[in-house]
Amino acid sequence: MPSSDPQMFLLLWFVLPVWLIAGFADWLCHRATHIETTAGIKETWIHLLMFLQMGIPMLSALFLEVNALIIGFMIVLFFCHEATALWDVSYAVTARKVSPIEQHVHSFLEMVPLMALLLVISRHWPQFLALFGAGPESARFDLHLRPDPLPVGYIASVLMGILLLEVLPYLEEYRRGKKAKGIAQGK
Known part of the structure; x- marks a missing residue:
């Protein structure tokens, strides 16, 4: 990406990699606290929900034209993710130790999506304004x-990063949780 577009450069080469690394670090924290035998599969389901709440808007921005529809979708799912993150931590602290390191990782997992959202909005300011009936453009709600x-090459790298740092680790967490649940139930 050309450095003449600093917002895009920051999104693609700083925000997105930090986000993926933070997600992997969170999985490492879960693994260290044996989430499968403490909070169990319920917390893993919450993590998978949060992954979808942020993953779908991120993929939308990578592949679709960003307009009022995409911005509005990103804003709604950001707030849904925040509510789910509160639910996640509220549940987790009742079942397992949430270390200061994990709490710090969570701060990244909450603020990095906000940084991404603000950078996307700033790149598409007229459509953001149009979403609220302001500005020089009409809001566009079509998908292209x-x-x-x-x-x-960038898209392939991002998708590989998502697979290796997010999808596979959290599926492994799910597998451990299912196995522990089966053992606990005598299956």
């Missing part, structure tokens, strides 16, 4: 692929 697609 990005007119300026991201490089295939």
